[in-house]
Amino acid sequence: MAALSGAVASAADPAAGKAKFEPCLACHASGAAPQGEVAPLLEGQPDNFIQWQLVYFRTETRLDPAMTPISKLLSDADIRDIGAYLASLPPPHAVQATDERPDLTEAGEQLARANRCASCHLDGFVGRDAVPRLAAQREAYLLKSLRDFKSGKRRGGGMAAMPDAVYPLSDTGLQALAHYLARLQ
Amino acid sequence: MSSLPKSWASGAALALAAAALVASSAFAQGLKSYDSTKKEFWEHPPADWFLGDETQAQKGLAPKAPPATGVPIEEIQATLKNIKLPKGFHISLWASGIPSARQMAWGDKGTLFVGAFGVGNVYAVTGPEGSKQVKVVLKGLQMPTGVAFRGGALYVADIDKILKWDNAEANVDNLGEGKVVYGDMPSYPAHGWKYLVFDKHGWLYVPLGPPCNECLPPTSVSQIRRVNPENGNAEIVALGVRNSVGGDVDPRTGDYWFSENARDWLADNGPSDKLNHITRMGQHFGYPYCHQGNLPDPKYAMGHKCSEFTPPVLNLGAHVAPLGMKFYTGKQFPAAYQNNIFLAEHGSWNRHQYQGARIVRIIVDAKGHQAKQEVFASGWIKGAQDFHGRPADVIVAKDGSLLVADDWAGAIYQISYKK
Numbered sequence: 001m002a003a004l005s006g007a008v009a010s011a012a013d014p015a016a017g018k019a020k021f022e023p024c025l026a027c028h029a030s031g032a033a034p035q036g037e038v039a040p041l042l043e044g045q046p047d048n049f050i051q052w053q054l055v056y057f058r059t060e061t062r063l064d065p066a067m068t069p070i071s072k073l074l075s076d077a078d079i080r081d082i083g084a085y086l087a088s089l090p091p092p093h094a095v096q097a098t099d100e101r102p103d104l105t106e107a108g109e110q111l112a113r114a115n116r117c118a119s120c121h122l123d124g125f126v127g128r129d130a131v132p133r134l135a136a137q138r139e140a141y142l143l144k145s146l147r148d149f150k151s152g153k154r155r156g157g158g159m160a161a162m163p164d165a166v167y168p169l170s171d172t173g174l175q176a177l178a179h180y181l182a183r184l185q
Numbered sequence: 186m187s188s189l190p191k192s193w194a195s196g197a198a199l200a201l202a203a204a205a206l207v208a209s210s211a212f213a214q215g216l217k218s219y220d221s222t223k224k225e226f227w228e229h230p231p232a233d234w235f236l237g238d239e240t241q242a243q244k245g246l247a248p249k250a251p252p253a254t255g256v257p258i259e260e261i262q263a264t265l266k267n268i269k270l271p272k273g274f275h276i277s278l279w280a281s282g283i284p285s286a287r288q289m290a291w292g293d294k295g296t297l298f299v300g301a302f303g304v305g306n307v308y309a310v311t312g313p314e315g316s317k318q319v320k321v322v323l324k325g326l327q328m329p330t331g332v333a334f335r336g337g338a339l340y341v342a343d344i345d346k347i348l349k350w351d352n353a354e355a356n357v358d359n360l361g362e363g364k365v366v367y368g369d370m371p372s373y374p375a376h377g378w379k380y381l382v383f384d385k386h387g388w389l390y391v392p393l394g395p396p397c398n399e400c401l402p403p404t405s406v407s408q409i410r411r412v413n414p415e416n417g418n419a420e421i422v423a424l425g426v427r428n429s430v431g432g433d434v435d436p437r438t439g440d441y442w443f444s445e446n447a448r449d450w451l452a453d454n455g456p457s458d459k460l461n462h463i464t465r466m467g468q469h470f471g472y473p474y475c476h477q478g479n480l481p482d483p484k485y486a487m488g489h490k491c492s493e494f495t496p497p498v499l500n501l502g503a504h505v506a507p508l509g510m511k512f513y514t515g516k517q518f519p520a521a522y523q524n525n526i527f528l529a530e531h532g533s534w535n536r537h538q539y540q541g542a543r544i545v546r547i548i549v550d551a552k553g554h555q556a557k558q559e560v561f562a563s564g565w566i567k568g569a570q571d572f573h574g575r576p577a578d579v580i581v582a583k584d585g586s587l588l589v590a591d592d593w594a595g596a597i598y599q600i601s602y603k604k
Contacts, residue, residue, distance in 0.1 A: 048253060051252065059321070076254040076282075129250050130250030
C-alpha cells in the first residue's frame, strides 16, 4: 500500500509545474504589476483548489477574459503539475501596512464568525482540499470574488456553497470581509 | 442567517481559549447548532448546510472533493489490480476522462450517457470496446447527476426541472436546447441532485431530498414521485425519504426499490443507510422521525414511534452512502445472480474510519423478505480516509457484464465473469 501511495504522490511533477507557471507570474506574482491587482496570489493554495478552478475555467463553468482562454491550453497533466507546485510553496504574507480601517477589520471578523466561513475554509482560513486559503489574499481579489458570487457571475462547485454564503451579506459586509482576510496571517 | 446562534457565546469562549494557546491562529470557530426549519435556510443554505449539531470530536469531518481532473489512467490501473471480487469475476477500465461521473443510461444504439456532479456536464460514451470516446454533450447544468433514456430521448434532471432531448443519439454532437417536461420541483440546491428511473409503463421515478441534514422538511420534498413526461402528470409514491440517489424497478414485479442515505452527525456507527421497497402508494419511510426502522431521532421524533413507518428491507451499514443500484438481468453472471441487486456504495465522509466505496450484492425475494447482502467488489479505500475511487452507479451492459461509474476517478469500469 505504501508503494501505491508513493506512486500516487509522484504522479504530479512540481518541478514541471514551476516551469509551466512561469508565464502566469505576470499577474500572479506578489510584486506583480497593477493589472495583477485583481489576480489572486496562489502560493500555498491547496492543490485540489487550484486544479478545480482550472477545470472550471476550462469547462466554462467559470468565465474570465484572461483565464478562460489560458486554461484551454492546459492538459490534465499540466493542471496536476501546477496544482502540486503551488501547493508546495509557502503561503503569502499578510499586508503589513498600518490598518487604516480597524473598524472594517473588526466587522469582517464578526461576519466571518456569524457566517461560519471557517467551517469550510478552516480555522485560520488556511483552506483545505477544494476550498481556498483566504488568509493574506489580495484584498482587491477577495472583494472581486465575493461580489462575483453575490451577483451570480461566479457559481460555486457542486455543493451549495459560496453564492449562498454571500447571499445575506451587504456590499459593505463584503468589503469588511475582504479587508479582514487580507490582513490575516 | 443574520442572527447569531445561541451557542455562539460558548463558541466565542472556546475561540478565545484557542487563540490564547495558538498565537498564529487567532480565529477558531465554535461548534454549530442548526435551525434548518426555515424557508430561508432551504433556499439559501449556509455553505456548511450539511453539518448538523456537531460534537467537538466530529468537527472537521466534511465531504471530500474528488480530484478535479479525475485520476490518471496508470493510477486507476494500479488500483484495479487490488480490487477484490468473487472467484471468476474480473474488473477492467472501460472508459476514463469522465470527471464526476454519476448515473449512467444506455441509449438504444449503444451510446452510454453519463450524468455528473460538480462539473455540471453530461457525457456520451461511444465507440468500440477498448477505444471508447468520451464527449461532453451538455454543460453548465446544476448538478445533473440523474440521467435516463427512453424512446430515443435523453432525460436529465437539473435540480428543479427535468429536461428532454429527442433523438439524442443521432444528435450527440449538437443536442441543442432541451425541452422542460416537468418543472414542479423546488430549487433547493442542498440534496437537490437526483436519480432517474423509468418503469416499463413510462413512469419516471424521481427522488426529492430534504434541503438539510435533519429537519422537518418542506412538504414538497423528502419524497419520491413518479412523473409522466408525456403530459407532465405526477404523483407522490413515497414519503419520509431522506436523500435517495439510487433505485430500480424490480423486473419480477414492477415495484420500485430505492437506496437511502441516513442522517449524519449522530455517530460513526449509526444510523444505518437503507434499502427500501415501495409496496403501496404513499408509504412513509420514517424521515425525519425515525431512522433505520428502529431509531427515533433524538430531536425530530416529535412523539412518533418507529412502528408507524415502513421499515427498510435491509439496513446496509452506517455512512456507507448507497447510491445507484440495478437488479441484475444479464445472462453472463452465474444463474444465482439473476434478479439480485447490485448497489454502488459511495463511501463515508461523516465517519472517522471511512467505509463503503464498494459494490454490494443483495439477495432478496420479490416481496422484500430474506434479504442478505455480501460485498461484491471492494478495495477503493486505503487507510482511514483515503479514497482511490468511489463507485457511484452501476448498470448492466448488453453482454451481461456490469459497468461501474466512479466519480472520484472519473472513470467507468467493467466487471465480467468467466467460468
